[in-house]
Amino acid sequence: MTLPELSTNRIDLQLVAEMVTPGSRVLDVGCGDGSLLALLSETRGVDARGIELSREGVAGCVARGLSVIQGDADTDLSEYPDDSFDYVILSQTIQATRNPRLVLEQMLRIGRRAIVSFPNFGHWRMRSQVFFLGRMPVTDSLPYAWWDTPNIHFCTIRDFVALCDQIGAEKERAVALDAAGGRVGVSAPWWFWNLFGAQAVFLLKRG
Amino acid sequence: MTQDSTRLSDPLKEANEPSSQLERFGPEAPLIMDCGVVLEHWQIGYQSYGTLNPEKSNAVLVCHALTGDQHVASRNPITGKGGWWTAMIGPGKPIDTDRFFVICANVLGGCSGTTGPASTNPATGKPWGLDFPVVTIRDMVRAQAALIDRLGIATLFCVAGGSMGGMQVLQWAASYPERVFSALPLATGAKHSAQNIAFHEVGRQAVMADPDWRRGRYLEEGTRPAKGLSVARMGAHITYLSEPALHRKFGRKLQDREAPTFSFDADFQVESYLRHQGISFVERFDANSYLYVTRAMDYFDLAADHGGVLAKAFSGTRTRFCVASFTSDWLFPTADSRAIVHALNAAGASVSFVELESDKGHDAFLLEEPNLFATTRGFLGAAARARGI
Numbered sequence: 001m002t003l004p005e006l007s008t009n010r011i012d013l014q015l016v017a018e019m020v021t022p023g024s025r026v027l028d029v030g031c032g033d034g035s036l037l038a039l040l041s042e043t044r045g046v047d048a049r050g051i052e053l054s055r056e057g058v059a060g061c062v063a064r065g066l067s068v069i070q071g072d073a074d075t076d077l078s079e080y081p082d083d084s085f086d087y088v089i090l091s092q093t094i095q096a097t098r099n100p101r102l103v104l105e106q107m108l109r110i111g112r113r114a115i116v117s118f119p120n121f122g123h124w125r126m127r128s129q130v131f132f133l134g135r136m137p138v139t140d141s142l143p144y145a146w147w148d149t150p151n152i153h154f155c156t157i158r159d160f161v162a163l164c165d166q167i168g169a170e171k172e173r174a175v176a177l178d179a180a181g182g183r184v185g186v187s188a189p190w191w192f193w194n195l196f197g198a199q200a201v202f203l204l205k206r207g
Numbered sequence: 208m209t210q211d212s213t214r215l216s217d218p219l220k221e222a223n224e225p226s227s228q229l230e231r232f233g234p235e236a237p238l239i240m241d242c243g244v245v246l247e248h249w250q251i252g253y254q255s256y257g258t259l260n261p262e263k264s265n266a267v268l269v270c271h272a273l274t275g276d277q278h279v280a281s282r283n284p285i286t287g288k289g290g291w292w293t294a295m296i297g298p299g300k301p302i303d304t305d306r307f308f309v310i311c312a313n314v315l316g317g318c319s320g321t322t323g324p325a326s327t328n329p330a331t332g333k334p335w336g337l338d339f340p341v342v343t344i345r346d347m348v349r350a351q352a353a354l355i356d357r358l359g360i361a362t363l364f365c366v367a368g369g370s371m372g373g374m375q376v377l378q379w380a381a382s383y384p385e386r387v388f389s390a391l392p393l394a395t396g397a398k399h400s401a402q403n404i405a406f407h408e409v410g411r412q413a414v415m416a417d418p419d420w421r422r423g424r425y426l427e428e429g430t431r432p433a434k435g436l437s438v439a440r441m442g443a444h445i446t447y448l449s450e451p452a453l454h455r456k457f458g459r460k461l462q463d464r465e466a467p468t469f470s471f472d473a474d475f476q477v478e479s480y481l482r483h484q485g486i487s488f489v490e491r492f493d494a495n496s497y498l499y500v501t502r503a504m505d506y507f508d509l510a511a512d513h514g515g516v517l518a519k520a521f522s523g524t525r526t527r528f529c530v531a532s533f534t535s536d537w538l539f540p541t542a543d544s545r546a547i548v549h550a551l552n553a554a555g556a557s558v559s560f561v562e563l564e565s566d567k568g569h570d571a572f573l574l575e576e577p578n579l580f581a582t583t584r585g586f587l588g589a590a591a592r593a594r595g596i
Contacts, residue, residue, distance in 0.1 A: 064585055064589075
């Protein structure tokens with residue numbers, strides 16, 4: 001199996017991988033083509049499992065030897081017992097779920113920790129498109145028009161933090177990345193992250 | 208029988224003296240069956256391909272479906288045709304015989320070398336017929352385990368099979384979890400649905416309604432319930448296909464004629480095809496075996512054996528599973544596979560699951576399906592790395 005090229009196009013995956021303790025049990029919800037799973041099993045020696053909605057994604061994952069099932073984050077997480085995993089990861093997927101709150105709650109039930117990465121809709125570029133153009137934002141990383149996007153539940157970093165507080169999830173780590181993939185100042189206040197973070201990665205545990 | 212006897216073998220001979228490898232068991236290794244009967248004299252016909260490695264860690268057991276046999280990747284001695292899963296098994300194939308030692312045994316209750324209703328009852332010297340005890344999937348698996356014991360194999364690298372073969376795979380994983388390193392149940396279910404039992408019952412009634420069935424004693428009386436078994440097969444065959452596949456293959460096309468004949472001849476190609484399927488099946492399969500093996504599938508309900516909770520069948524399992532279904536399979540629809548996957552997840556098992564796109568219906572698992580081959584290759588490759596082979 002070849003190592004996926006991650007450092008270039010998906011810095012958030014690298015960040016997620018760093019948050020995972022080697023040798024742990026991991027479920028990647030919405031694992032796509034299995035890049036993160038492959039990275040985790042190659043570099044962190046984890047027992048990596050995945051759930052993916054698309055038939056092509058699953059077939060590709062299984063063909064490359066990954067342990068992946070075809071399923072839906074919104075409905076299939078309830079099938080797992082409590083504490084099935086050390087980490088449950090939702091990488092760039094929460095905005096495409098029908099019920100993000102329920103998904104997050106399920107993640108924190110079946111996993112001891114949850115790692116969530118998502119695009120920040122509060123980023124200044126998004127805000128400026130709405131503000132100056134009066135149109136729904138379309139960017140290189142989120143190239144869909146409003147009427148064909150799979151992303152039905154966008155949020156800002158502040159929105160996400162509010163949801164965490166609401167469901168009693170404890171934030172162990174949080175990292176925001178700017179549009180170039182650099183880390184936004186660690187000591188910066190939330191409003192700064194919310195304005196200059198293009199995406200965010202949160203490590204959560206049950207409060 | 209129309210075959211050339213110099214080249215093709217007689218089904219009755221195959222039932223007792225198969226053209227394959229054979230292991231016989233006596234009172235020292237009785238088969239204790241679910242129905243309570245203890246078989247003291249029984250045998251199992253099997254084929255093997257490839258080479259067992261010195262560590263005996265590369266054995267793959269392939270379980271056959273309802274009307275299959277042990278000749279999975281080699282010429283069938285009765286029909287003279289190639290094996291039923293040559294697309295999947297062979298040198299360089301997804302189940303690679305250059306790498307793995309592949310074993311396939313005829314099921315208990317079958318008619319190609321493993322003890323079943325067409326075999327000779329040692330107590331009477333006559334065919335067992337309906338005196339043969341009713342067989343379950345678990346009995347079939349017990350018989351296979353005895354064979355694997357005799358071959359000196361402690362742990363199978365993989366147990367693989369589709370349809371009823373998949374039921375056996377699941378039963379293996381439940382009965383002997385420590386002996387199954389990986390499991391590949393395809394196009395199957397953890398129980399037989401009411402609809403499937405219903406189809407089987409129609410088939411069995413067709414056999415038993417044939418006057419030549421002679422209450423199951425046709426072998427002694429020199430008859431064969433060919434019409435009944437043929438109708439059973441025709442009905443069952445429809446369930447293995449899909450409407451789009453039938454439409455593509457036949458549509459409403461007429462068979463060797465320009466117009467309908469206003470009769471009950473096989474005007475339509477699909478009728479002619481089904482009649483052919485029925486007739487050729489009768490030449491290779493024993494009617495009583497058909498009753499027994501369909502019954503075994505009907506009785507299969509893995510959850511019921513574990514207090515109604517399927518996950519309990521797999522609790523603590525370390526077996527790696529790969530489950531696959533086909534979009535157009537309405538006999539074992541994807542929902543059946545999902546139920547297995549949910550139970551495996553609940554049991555914390557390592558499981559992959561994919562629903563493969565195909566319009567060929569239930570039979571897709573036997574056919575040229577590149578996605579199935581890629582899935583199998585990937586799954587077995589990763590399992591082989593984990594097993595160190």
